[in-house]
């Protein structure tokens with residue numbers, strides 16, 4: 500990894516951003532023999548994936564875990580990281596705080612019968628879901644959950660769990676941006692309930708939640724090492740402009756640039772729009788700037804809590820809490836005493852702007868009120884997540900304004916989860932490889948040059 504970008508390098512592909520998407524793209528393109536460079540503004544690879552040691556404990560500033568799905572397991576294997584992997588114990592419960600207690604969220608048919616999170620009437624209503632039919636393009640996530648699973652199912656279970664992923668209000672989230680892609684990824688079932696029951700009966704198990712002993716950055720650091728000098732850190736891209744043979748990618752303000760046949764943007768939506776504004780793009784791009792991100796405060800706590808589980812979300816019917824949910828990293832991955840609280844998000848944006856003292860006081864006080872265990876602060880971090888709310892209606896139009904030859908492969912353009920990012924990067928690498936093959940076929944002179952004495 501280094502920070503130098505020449506005065507005018509010539510590459511097949513310039514990737515902007517070295518989060519997991521850009522890093523996997525680099526690896527995949529290099530493996531296909533393509534000449535690729537990844538330009539990263541920060542002084543480290545990983546993007547929102549960032550693990551740190553605070554007072555001797557591993558904390559995650561962004562995602563707390565991924566799943567050992569095939570794309571992730573494949574990377575772990577290829578990068579020789581098996582010994583670093585930590586997986587969550589099987590059958591860990593997940594809780595929702597409702598009416599003064601943590602109650603177990605049903606994660607299967609047995610759990611559904613036993614849980615006291617929903618009343619008997621609420622359970623009966625929940626099971627009517629198969630007659631409601633799949634989510635509709637024009638409804639909100641909240642409307643779909645209410646229509647299909649009833650008010651209790653929405654308020655106490657699906658609303659907090661699904662809204663929690665995006666730190667969003669499900670009533671403000673059109674189903675087509677978040678829920679329908681998920682439903683399609685599940686194989687477009689007629690009913691989520693029947694499909695989950697079928698999976699439970701046939702023993703179909705999800706890959707376990709996983710991380711690494713030193714946190715998820717182990718994966719992105721290893722990918723960064725693997726990219727070698729193709730990865731340029733402290734290389735903020737300031738503009739992308741079309742040239743005769745492709746694109747000129749300007750880095751910083753000092754005349755550093757890379758010439759590339761193809762450009763891939765893996766950066767957040769507003770940054771993508773800014774970079775393309777000088778690249779002959781039309782006003783449609785302006786729409787990308789309007790895609791809302793939810794600000795989120797991530798507060799790491801240390802506690803003697805000795806409970807087994809993923810952690811908890813707070814029912815949408817509970818009022819007066821600044822906390823949205825808490826991950827029990829201690830129980831998940833044996834990180835002694837570490838818990839991670841999320842505050843802010845949609846509707847509570849101003850909380851994220853308050854000072855650290857306010858955030859840690861609220862997080863610790865509410866943690867103790869809910870679990871009964873005192874907690875002391877370790878650190879505070881602020882981040883943001885794609886909201887997938889009504890502002891996302893402009894995404895399609897914005898994306899169609901991206902000029903040909905520039906690809907967007909980002910967590911706001913397709914699914915945000917780490918396994919999806921790996922899969923999307925691999926898919927695009929294959930597409931780019933074919934595209935470049937066709938370009939080079941049309942350029943015999945360049946092939947002769949590249950072939951040396953042929």
Ligand SMILES: Cc1cc2nc3c(=O)[nH]c(=O)nc-3n(C[C@H](O)[C@H](O)[C@H](O)COP(=O)(O)OP(=O)(O)OC[C@H]3O[C@@H](n4cnc5c(N)ncnc54)[C@H](O)[C@@H]3O)c2cc1C
Pocket residue numbers: 515516517518519520521538539540541544545546547548560561562563564565566734735736737765766767770795882883884908909910914915916917918920
């Ligand atoms: C708080 C939080 C919790 C999450 N929890 C989970 C979870 O539990 N499980 C899960 O699977 N997923 C989770 N996700 C989602 C997942 O982590 C992300 O979608 C994924 O890591 C994004 O990777 P990326 O490479 O697409 O984008 P990013 O990580 O955003 O990378 C983009 C990179 O582009 C760089 N950049 C920006 N502008 C420029 C520029 N002009 N020039 C050069 N570089 C630039 C940035 O510095 C950054 O490094 C979570 C995300 C967040 C934020």
